[in-house]
Every structure is written in C-alpha cells, then in structure tokens.
Amino acid sequence: MAQLDLQTQLRINAERLQASLLELAKIGATQKGGVCRLALTDMDQQGRHWVINKAKSLGLSVSVDQIGNTFMRRAGRSAHLPPVMTGSHIDTQPTGGKYDGNYGVLAGLEVIATLNEHGIETEAPIEIVFWTNEEGSRFTPVMMGSGVFAGAFSLEHAYSRTDQAGKTVRNELERIGFLGKDKIGEHPCGAYFEAHIEQGPVLEHHDITIGVVPAVMGLRWFDCVVHGFEAHAGPTPMEIRQDALQVASHLMQYVVTLAKNHAPHGRGTVGMVQVFPNSRNVIPGRVQFSVDLRHPDATVLSQMSAGLQKKIDSLSATHAMTITLEEVSYFPPCNFNDACVEAIREVSKGLGYSQMDVVSGAGHDAIYMARLAPTGMIFIPCKDGVSHNEIEDAKTVHLEAGANVLLHSMLRFAKPIL
C-alpha cells in the first residue's frame, strides 16, 4: 500500500455511504420520507444496534459510557495515543430527516471501511462515536451526551431529566440496554471532527460543496412580556389604548433590525408568540414572545442584548407599560481549533472541492467536544437549507465530498503508516 498516493487516490465509496444512510433511515421511517427516532426509545435502541453491528463487521471494538455515548474503536499502532474521533448522533426530531446527525456517524464508519479496504493503518487509534440525545426533543437539555462527556453539566442532572410521560433518562437508558459502564471523564480524545449537513441555505445559495466551520455562534434566548390593558376593540379610542401587541410587534420588528445592524453574522428571531386573551374583538392585554439572538462574537452578542433592553426601556417609558425581558438560555460562542479548521480547509482545496467558511448558527456536539480537544466541523449543503423536517435532503455528491474531507482531515491527525 506504500505505493498509494493518498491525496490523489484514496476516496470513500459514495454508493456504500448512501446505502448505509438509507438503510439506517428505515428504522423509525415516517410516511413522508423522514425519520422519527427519539432519544432512548425502542427506535433509538434499534438504530444503535444497527450501527454497532455495522461497526463490529468493520472490526471495531465497542464501548458504552455512563450516559449511553457509544464509542467504536479502530486500533492504532500506538495504543497509548489518544484516539482521533469523529461522530455525531442518531437520534432525530419527531419529524426529522435522514441526514441530521446520522450522516456524521455513518461518514465516520465509511472512513473506517475505506481504510480497511486499503489496509491503511494509523499511528493513533480512530474512534467513531454516537452521542446520546443530541436533539433534546424528548429530554432537555439538548446535546446531552456530549455535554455530560465534556463536563458541561453533571451525569446526575442528565439522569434525572424526564420526558412528558415522566420517564427518566437513567431508566430509559437502562431499559434499552445503554446504561454503560465507562466512567465519564476517563475517555481521552486527541482530536474531534464532525461532518454534518449545514442545516442552513448558505452553501447551496453560493453553490459551494464544503463549508469550513471556524466557529459556532453564541446564542441568547429571552422571554419578553408586554403588559398592556385588555379592552373592547370597538368602544376604546386609539389614543387611550394600552395595546400590548402594538408594542410587542414594534419590538418584533426591532429584533430583526438589531440583527441586520450586526450583519453578516447577527441573527435575530422571534419564533414564539402568545397573545392574551387572543380574542378577535379584544385589545391584547398581554403579549409574551421569545427572542433568539445569535452572533459568533460574545461582545457583539452582549451589545445586541443591551440594544434590545434599551429599546424596551424606551418603549416602556413612551407607552407607560411594563415590559419584562428575562434571559432563559445562554450558549457562549465557540471557536474551533485553528489546526483542525486549517486541516479541513487545506484538505478541501487539495481534493478540489469548492469551499467557504460558514459560521454555524446551530448547536452541535462538536461545541462541547471543543472544550476537551482540538475540534473542527465539516458542513455540506442540504436542499433548500432545510433540516428538522421530513423533507430534509442532501445530494450524494455532497455526502461523498464531506466524507472524503473527513477521511483526509482525520488522517492528518491519526497519521497513516505508509
């Protein structure tokens, strides 16, 4: 194999990867072509066993940790070296697609299959991992497995979380046979890569194959409540109303203005609105809405929050209404490791793929892994930027390209023995 010029000749098998994706997508398949495989359900259990069987057929050894994260290991020549890891998750949204998460795991197994088929050994071990409950649809918080793994929150906290039926994470892990023995905090990691569909429209919009992800945006979530005075829509003159929705809709406009004022990376979204009493002929007495602000720079993100608060103070004074703004979540921005990002960029160029930097707007397991080890992410386009949806789709040529970039990026760290 010493004759093999890796850069020009070593490629993953796109058909095999695509076949794997479609095969795994049968477990929890929905009528509309999507997947419903919620964390720690029977479907998740079946999916996990399918992946493990595939890993075993590739000669990998399997271990499970206390939160159900599952590691599939290919030995390296130097057993003492920390593994070069890749992976993602196989749980989905209730009306999820075939690629979100699943692609990262199966691209990892495809990397192994490719190395096996060419008989390529590496200095460092290589591990493929699927993390428990990334989606957070059934149990919060999201990115639970990688969060516990990285020490972002405790194992006990995760264990105690319940679904809507009151079932705990711990009991459900035990029930599906994935309450593993490997202790949290004792699993080394040399570097971590994650391949993922972009879940946004940028790559498609620019007709680019590979997204190099230098960072993940920070996120601040708020609940805003505007308190007006409920009154009959007919007899109440405009000038003496305290219409909570008028002030709220003004703020909804401002959230977008705020994001546009911090282009190109600023994001501002109002996704959830509740109007009280929500009656056609009653002036709203109270409006509650969510605010989602994102930016890759923590300082700018703070400025955006401060700008929103300033606007609220001003509207509150002008309209003599009480407006409350409560922060309900904060994820700081995450910068990925320069060496990993640079490796992905160079590999993409070397393989001849068009590429551009894309700051991730969404959360991924890689965010937590970045706390432990050099980490990088590879994005590929998805159709119309849509994910968390049964119509989620990605082109084979992009799935192939992302897996090839993953393969060669990992080899730079795991070091092939030629």
Added chain:
Amino acid sequence: MAQLDLQTQLRINAERLQASLLELAKIGATQKGGVCRLALTDMDQQGRHWVINKAKSLGLSVSVDQIGNTFMRRAGRSAHLPPVMTGSHIDTQPTGGKYDGNYGVLAGLEVIATLNEHGIETEAPIEIVFWTNEEGSRFTPVMMGSGVFAGAFSLEHAYSRTDQAGKTVRNELERIGFLGKDKIGEHPCGAYFEAHIEQGPVLEHHDITIGVVPAVMGLRWFDCVVHGFEAHAGPTPMEIRQDALQVASHLMQYVVTLAKNHAPHGRGTVGMVQVFPNSRNVIPGRVQFSVDLRHPDATVLSQMSAGLQKKIDSLSATHAMTITLEEVSYFPPCNFNDACVEAIREVSKGLGYSQMDVVSGAGHDAIYMARLAPTGMIFIPCKDGVSHNEIEDAKTVHLEAGANVLLHSMLRFAKPIL
C-alpha cells in the same frame, strides 16, 4: 296627578334599580363578583323567570316569540298604537359583569315601576324586552334574538346553530321553556330605546354622565395569513429569510396607523395571533392574525380596508411572500333616528345631566331594531371603560341618570296622559 310637573318631579328610584341589578346578578354569580349566565342555559332560564316574575308583579303581560325574545307589556290608552319599547339582554359573557345588558332591561322595569307609582298612563303601550343571546358566547351569531326579530337572518338559521357540545338553539329554547309561539314579523314597534353601559372609557375620561349615541360604527373583520418559509433560526442568514412574523408584525403596526389616520372615530385592532410552528428557534413559516377595523362612515371604512389591502400588496411584492386577506364579517354603520337622538339629548339637558355624543364602537340589539323603528341609545359611564369582565362596574348615580333619561325619552314618544 295632573299637578305633577314631570320634567322637574318625576324621577326613577335609584335604590330600587340598584337592588334589582344586584338581585339578578346573584343568578349565575361568579366568585370574582361577576356573572356567568350564558344564553339558554339553566342560569339563563332562572334569570328569565326572575325578570318575568318582577314584570308580572308590576302588572305587565308577558309574551314570548319563536326565538325566545320576551316582551313585557304595559297597556296604553290606545291599544292600536305600536308600543314604545326598551330593553336589552340578560345573557352574559362567560366571565361577564352585572350591568352589560341587564341594566337596559332592569332600567326598563324601573321606568314601569315609576310610572305605576305615580299612576301615569300613556297613550301608546310600553314594552320592556329581553332579547335572546345577544352575547354570542355560546351560540353565534351575536345579537341573535334581535337579528331574527329584524329579519337580518332567518329563524331556521338561528334554530340550527349549535354550541360546542352540539346542542342546537331550538332544542335549548325548548328545554328551558322559551320556544315561544309569537310569530316573528308580527310584532309592531313604535320606537325603541336602549340604555347601556358605554363599554368604553370615553364618558369616564371626560367626566360626563350621559352619552348620546348618534350612530354605531361599522365593522369589518378580516383574517390575514402571511406565508413565509419555516427555517432554523440559527443557520439562516437574515437576508435570505422569509420570516412570516416580520411581515405580519409590520402589518400589525399598520392596522393601528390606519386607524390613527382616520381619527377620531377610526379603530384598528389585531386581537388574535397564531404563529406556526411557534417554536423558539424556528423562523415562523406562517402567521395568521385577525384584523378588526371600525368607523361610523361606511365610505371611510371601505377606504381603511382598501388601505390595508394596498399595504398587503406592497409587502407581498417586496418580500415575495403570499399574503391573503379574507373578510369574515361585515356590519355596516348604523345611524340612529334623529328624533330619538334629539329626544335623548334634550331630555339629558333638561334633567341637568352633563352629556356628549359618543359613537358606539360595540354592537347592540338596538342596531337591528333601527331597521324596524325609530331607535336611540343612552350610554352611561362604566368603571375604567371595562366590560365583558367580572370587574365591570358602574356608579349608582350614573345608573340613576341613565334610567331617568330613558324614562323621559320614552314618555316623549308614548305620551303621558296628564
């Protein structure tokens, strides 16, 4: 009694009126001091019998028509003259108050009690009426009894309407014993007056006792739907979003602008909003909201609607989104009879009450009666302009004043025999 100077000496008994109001309010009383007496329920039945018993004790004869409207008649000297009528309704909102509707009916009975006690006969008969299902809380349409009475819609249509449990108006009328025999269309009316709390803040705001109501605003109700594109709040850049809520909140602002551009009578309200999928980190793909436009001039009201449609067309083009606007209800403006309005104005002045014109923004049974006979309305202030609420309140001095204006206005038409 010929010696009695009606203008200076004949007054209703405020304590007796107030006591009646509090007594009737016990039927369906809520813990928070309001009343829940939905149309055609057991509570409504009890309330109807209480009012009828009171009417009988005042010597009135009672008849019920096919839609359950109940007429309580005091004979006039000229039996062939059409009756001078007054009334309102005794059904309430689920969390209604003591005065909305009930005041109009009991002020009418207080007029009778006053005439009886002074032995005053009239040329024309006087009738007090309570109309079936004015509120429309249990069965739509609102103002059902007076609407059928005035031929605005058919008896069969009203009979067939169902509540949420599937019970029909006809069966419920029969069940409570108010499926009357008097045929619709055969009941004459010489003039109609209705005393009512304002249900708005204008009189209180100006510290005025009597509202002379020259007209009721026309009303147009619309459902507006903005169709955007649902996408993840994080990865989707601002410039390529199709955020349905951004366009919808712009329109919400404009509905108010439109009303303010047609001050002082224009009204514009968005009371009801539904966001889809209504998730914190998803850009809204669709927003549906109600629009309530009111104005006393039908031409201006049409201009307001056209202005809204023009704004929608412009936003739809700018944002490349589909926006639909569907009219779901239209009540044309209603001008009350000049003679009735003038009578109320003059009587108020003569009795020494402060008074001002107040265009009614809300619907009342009087709107339908205006199609059949000379009609006028008398408003009195209510606390903070609040109604359709358990905290609805009115001052005794105002309840008294309104009933005195009702008494003397009716006498102008019924002609006391002195």
